[in-house]
Amino acid sequence: xxxxxxxxxxxxxxxxxxSVSTVGRALSQDPRISQETRARVEQKAGELGYVGxxxxxxxxxxxxxxxxxxxxxxRNSFYSTAAHALxxxxxxxxxxxMLSQTDDDRDAELAQLRGLAAAxxxxxxxxxxxxxxxxxVRLLRDLPNVQLLxxxxxxxxxxxxxxxxGVLREATQHLVDLGHRRIAFIGGQLGFSTSNDRLSxxxxxxxxxxxxxxxxxAPPSSVEEARRTVGKLLDRxxxxxxxxxxxxxxxxxxxxxxTSRGVDVPTELSVVGFGDESGFSWWGPGLTTMALPxxxxxxxxxVWLQRxxxxxxxxxxxxxxxxxxxxxxxxxxxx
Amino acid sequence: xxxxxxxxxxxxxxxxxxSVSTVGRALSQDPRISQETRARVEQKAGELGYVGxxxxxxxxxxxxxxxxxxxxxxRNSFYSTAAHALxxxxxxxxxxxMLSQTDDDRDAELAQLRGLAAAxxxxxxxxxxxxxxxxxVRLLRDLPNVQLLxxxxxxxxxxxxxxxxGVLREATQHLVDLGHRRIAFIGGQLGFSTSNDRLSxxxxxxxxxxxxxxxxxAPPSSVEEARRTVGKLLDRxxxxxxxxxxxxxxxxxxxxxxTSRGVDVPTELSVVGFGDESGFSWWGPGLTTMALPxxxxxxxxxVWLQRxxxxxxxxxxxxxxxxxxxxxxxxxxxx
DNA sequence: CTGAAAGCGCTAACAC
DNA sequence: GTGTTAGCGCTTTCAG
Numbered sequence: 001x002x003x004x005x006x007x008x009x010x011x012x013x014x015x016x017x018x019s020v021s022t023v024g025r026a027l028s029q030d031p032r033i034s035q036e037t038r039a040r041v042e043q044k045a046g047e048l049g050y051v052g053x054x055x056x057x058x059x060x061x062x063x064x065x066x067x068x069x070x071x072x073x074x075r076n077s078f079y080s081t082a083a084h085a086l087x088x089x090x091x092x093x094x095x096x097x098m099l100s101q102t103d104d105d106r107d108a109e110l111a112q113l114r115g116l117a118a119a120x121x122x123x124x125x126x127x128x129x130x131x132x133x134x135x136x137v138r139l140l141r142d143l144p145n146v147q148l149l150x151x152x153x154x155x156x157x158x159x160x161x162x163x164x165x166g167v168l169r170e171a172t173q174h175l176v177d178l179g180h181r182r183i184a185f186i187g188g189q190l191g192f193s194t195s196n197d198r199l200s201x202x203x204x205x206x207x208x209x210x211x212x213x214x215x216x217x218a219p220p221s222s223v224e225e226a227r228r229t230v231g232k233l234l235d236r237x238x239x240x241x242x243x244x245x246x247x248x249x250x251x252x253x254x255x256x257x258x259t260s261r262g263v264d265v266p267t268e269l270s271v272v273g274f275g276d277e278s279g280f281s282w283w284g285p286g287l288t289t290m291a292l293p294x295x296x297x298x299x300x301x302x303v304w305l306q307r308x309x310x311x312x313x314x315x316x317x318x319x320x321x322x323x324x325x326x327x328x329x330x331x332x333x334x335x
Numbered sequence: 336x337x338x339x340x341x342x343x344x345x346x347x348x349x350x351x352x353x354s355v356s357t358v359g360r361a362l363s364q365d366p367r368i369s370q371e372t373r374a375r376v377e378q379k380a381g382e383l384g385y386v387g388x389x390x391x392x393x394x395x396x397x398x399x400x401x402x403x404x405x406x407x408x409x410r411n412s413f414y415s416t417a418a419h420a421l422x423x424x425x426x427x428x429x430x431x432x433m434l435s436q437t438d439d440d441r442d443a444e445l446a447q448l449r450g451l452a453a454a455x456x457x458x459x460x461x462x463x464x465x466x467x468x469x470x471x472v473r474l475l476r477d478l479p480n481v482q483l484l485x486x487x488x489x490x491x492x493x494x495x496x497x498x499x500x501g502v503l504r505e506a507t508q509h510l511v512d513l514g515h516r517r518i519a520f521i522g523g524q525l526g527f528s529t530s531n532d533r534l535s536x537x538x539x540x541x542x543x544x545x546x547x548x549x550x551x552x553a554p555p556s557s558v559e560e561a562r563r564t565v566g567k568l569l570d571r572x573x574x575x576x577x578x579x580x581x582x583x584x585x586x587x588x589x590x591x592x593x594t595s596r597g598v599d600v601p602t603e604l605s606v607v608g609f610g611d612e613s614g615f616s617w618w619g620p621g622l623t624t625m626a627l628p629x630x631x632x633x634x635x636x637x638v639w640l641q642r643x644x645x646x647x648x649x650x651x652x653x654x655x656x657x658x659x660x661x662x663x664x665x666x667x668x669x670x
Numbered sequence: 671c672t673g674a675a676a677g678c679g680c681t682a683a684c685a686c
Numbered sequence: 687g688t689g690t691t692a693g694c695g696c697t698t699t700c701a702g
Binding site: 037 | 671672673674675677678679680
């Protein structure tokens with residue numbers, strides 16, 4: 001860690017008695033430079049450990065090679081999967097990914113966004129918080145961006161996500177097909193575009209025959225709260241015979257509570273989860289759940305943004321919603 | 336997404352009939368600027384959506400505000416936890432985190448590192464691949480860096496991780512205390528500093544009474560391979576009565592295999608896992624496992640690097656190893 | 671084929 | 687209190 005001054009084209013030029021411009025051209029494979037000179041320059045560059053200076057290139061108007069990724073919390077498997085796919089795909093396109101976490105807090109979101117804008121990122125992929133600051137929205141207007149999973153019209157109409165409504169329709173339908181009628185819906189925090197869509201899917205499957213007292217929402221990202229919520233539901237004198245969850249965190253909370261109460265699944269209660277964490281298959285009789293193609297969605301998103309950045313064009317609105325699919329394991333049974 | 340040219344100090348200056356330097360000073364709270372001018376400048380800046388240009392500042396010699404984080408794969412809960420803590424902690428210190436994934440491939444590692452160096456990052460936190468390219472090591476010599484979890488002397492002596500040896504000693508000791516003697520060790524890929532330490536901890540607890548045929552290693556990150564490996568172990572005519580795992584992925588593979596074989600845990604076999612993924616508590620009777628303070632380690636690491644960057648000093652070697660602790664659930668029983 | 675010079679946006683000397 | 691100037695490292699005219 002000798003912390004030397006970084007080596008510049010000028011260092012190379014001086015040592016070789018050349019001009020900086022020649023060195024620069026040699027390094028950028030300019031055809032006008034003789035083979036020999038180029039070789040000498042490359043040799044010297046390797047020797048000195050020349051790595052270039054992106055900041056300087058940026059200032060010269062070169063396109064930025066970094067894109068921002070804003071997610072609520074990378075520990076959530078949803079977002080870590082997305083981060084993985086994006087970093088991968090972006091890396092293949094020569095981009096670097098700047099990771100920001102918002103915790104779904106609009107002020108944190110704004111602060112991060114300022115940072116990304118100041119860093120001159122080429123674009124931003126974001127999972128928007130429920131209610132972004134107006135300034136955040138303004139900043140996004142000047143940055144190529146795509147929304148991931150969640151979607152806010154105020155930000156734009158470029159979005160890649162899953163068909164949340166269809167996912168919950170399918171989950172609920174599965175229970176209906178098994179003969180269940182008293183099916184509880186445990187959603188995540190209200191206010192996200194996704195929450196509403198998921199609830200709609202649930203209603204779709206039930207065709208209006210919804211007992212509103214069975215529809216509950218757990219507060220944001222709190223496993224504890226999800227546990228309390230499901231507890232209350234089960235303590236009713238007319239408890240539901242089945243249950244669908246509408247977020248990963250909520251699902252985790254529900255599983256914990258059911259385990260600690262020793263509820264007999266699926267005999268006593270059928271359960272369909274949301275998302276497919278590695279642990280879900282181990283839980284009790286194996287959790288029947290809706291698997292979501294997060295990896296694919298993220299990759300599509302990345303590819304689209306790269307094209308968008310390169311073409312520079314303001315192509316019309318574009319969104320893509322991918323479908324989830326039911327993974328049947330042991331947590332559901334006929335009523 | 337109007338994609339306008341970004342607004343500069345000069346734009347502000349022109350609109351206000353000031354010089355760029357006045358604007359610059361006003362924006363940086365220079366005391367020499369009159370209240371009134373400052374107010375006008377700030378007003379205009381807000382109006383135009385001025386965000387500054389980090390690249391330009393960087394070129395002027397300002398310290399970089401981005402640090403690189405290099406991990407094998409963010410989907411692994413180990414690394415997503417670390418990424419979370421680091422982004423958080425770095426953010427508080429005003430740093431941004433550039434995320435790179437190496438997949439434990441030395442060439443990917445080198446490529447990413449070149450990118451980070453070119454981006455003039457202020458420092459790098461990395462989980463080194465088993466055998467980095469010499470050029471990668473050279474690049475790291477000129478960058479303030481810390482190693483996370485794994486440790487390679489060739490890179491340096493700044494390291495934050497867990498006491499791997501102690502962790503496996505404790506895991507194994509727990510089984511010994513329960514009366515087990517035929518305890519199998521299923522490690523991850525060899526070649527990592529961590530793998531060796533973990534194996535040493537296992538040997539420690541067994542005080543030399545090790546049946547080498549019970550020591551096996553599963554290839555890198557392959558859940559499938561781990562499954563096959565544990566399968567062979569159980570098919571012996573003198574199978575082990577207990578088993579410790581020495582990596583998160585390996586643990587996942589083992590759990591899957593035990594489930595699909597219907598092995599009766601802990602009656603037939605006692606198991607102690609490695610790491611504490613959310614799903615581990617749901618598995619079968621609940622997995623007894625070694626929990627690791629990854630969040631704390633990562634935070635310490637981040638704080639240390641920030642201090643190191645700011646002080647600029649080449650303080651002597653520094654490492655810190657945090658302790659894991661046993662979480663007793665249902666997967667272990669007396670022999 | 672190679673060199674000299676200008677300029678990207680910002681800040682820090684150095685004026686006035 | 688404010689303006690002028692120079693220069694960070696790089697690319698890109700414009701000259702040889």
